[in-house]
Amino acid sequence: MQQLSNESQLIAKVILTGDQLAFTKLVQHYQQAVRQYCRRLCAPDHALADDIAQETFIQSHRKIALYQGSGKFQAWLFRIAYFQFLQYLRSKKIADQLPTDLESPDSHTEAIETRDLEKAMAQLPANERACLTLHYSFGYTHAEITTILAMPLGTVKSHSRRGKERLSQLLSVSSSTSVDQSVA
Amino acid sequence: MTNLEQLLQTPLATIADNGFSKQVIEKIQRYQRIRTMVLTSLYSFVAMMLLLFYPVRQLVTQFVDALIATSQHVNQALFSGESLFTTQFSAIKAILQQPTMMPSLIIITIFSVFFLLHFIQDN
Numbered sequence: 001m002q003q004l005s006n007e008s009q010l011i012a013k014v015i016l017t018g019d020q021l022a023f024t025k026l027v028q029h030y031q032q033a034v035r036q037y038c039r040r041l042c043a044p045d046h047a048l049a050d051d052i053a054q055e056t057f058i059q060s061h062r063k064i065a066l067y068q069g070s071g072k073f074q075a076w077l078f079r080i081a082y083f084q085f086l087q088y089l090r091s092k093k094i095a096d097q098l099p100t101d102l103e104s105p106d107s108h109t110e111a112i113e114t115r116d117l118e119k120a121m122a123q124l125p126a127n128e129r130a131c132l133t134l135h136y137s138f139g140y141t142h143a144e145i146t147t148i149l150a151m152p153l154g155t156v157k158s159h160s161r162r163g164k165e166r167l168s169q170l171l172s173v174s175s176s177t178s179v180d181q182s183v184a
Numbered sequence: 185m186t187n188l189e190q191l192l193q194t195p196l197a198t199i200a201d202n203g204f205s206k207q208v209i210e211k212i213q214r215y216q217r218i219r220t221m222v223l224t225s226l227y228s229f230v231a232m233m234l235l236l237f238y239p240v241r242q243l244v245t246q247f248v249d250a251l252i253a254t255s256q257h258v259n260q261a262l263f264s265g266e267s268l269f270t271t272q273f274s275a276i277k278a279i280l281q282q283p284t285m286m287p288s289l290i291i292i293t294i295f296s297v298f299f300l301l302h303f304i305q306d307n
Binding site: 020024028036039050057058061114136137167 | 195
């Protein structure tokens with residue numbers, strides 16, 4: 001996702017004058033990335049993902065004065081989103097036990113591989129899902145992920161490695177199941 | 185790069201806004217309206233309590249008297265040849281000795297705490 005050209009000006013406007021229009025532009029620009037990230041975290045519950053994304057933007061508006069401008073604004077939003085998600089898990093006391101049998105509404109239009117990947121992703125623990133999504137889908141380095149998820153570098157790397165291992169196991173199982181189903 | 189890594193790097197499905205941004209802004213505006221209403225009510229309540237239970241008129245009269253007395257005191261000190269430090273010190277002492285000073289300082293402190301809490305909550 002490309003950074004907005006006048007992003008720092010917009011952020012400064014929101015902090016200094018509470019400019020709603022400037023914040024609207026930021027929301028419009030980042031809504032897709034934040035929602036994509038939340039959908040991965042909450043997979044396959046898209047409604048929950050949108051609720052968390054919405055809460056992320058509301059929290060970011062309240063705490064925007066705390067944004068120091070040292071990192072990417074998107075990374076800061078992802079950090080808020082991740083902690084919103086953890087808060088949701090704690091409040092529901094269902095850590096990493098989100099339903100996995102729901103069908104994605106637009107899954108029929110997606111490629112089979114991608115659909116399988118999303119299904120497999122939904123079965124991973126939240127930490128692993130977050131690390132893999134940030135690294136592969138959004139291109140963050142492991143060092144940057146440590147700041148977003150507030151985890152040590154070693155933990156981030158091990159989550160990524162374990163996540164990949166689990167994914168390959170799940171995908172090999174799912175592909176063999178798909179083959180079995182097509183043969184039957 | 186493995187097949188899995190290639191698969192993981194496949195771009196995520198695009199998500200149309202479909203009123204999402206509008207909804208977020210509306211929620212923020214609603215929150216701000218409620219917050220302003222609550223804070224205004226709270227400050228009004230404190231101000232009303234102050235007016236009801238505190239002799240405001242007496243306070244203002246005494247404060248004005250204190251200011252006049254202090255200016256007279258400073259005037260006297262300046263013309264009596266005292267050093268600047270002594271003059272300032274006795275002027276401050278004279279102000280603090282006025283009966284209205286302590287309640288005024290307490291009220292100012294209460295309001296400052298209110299505003300400080302307000303500021304902390306905002307950030």
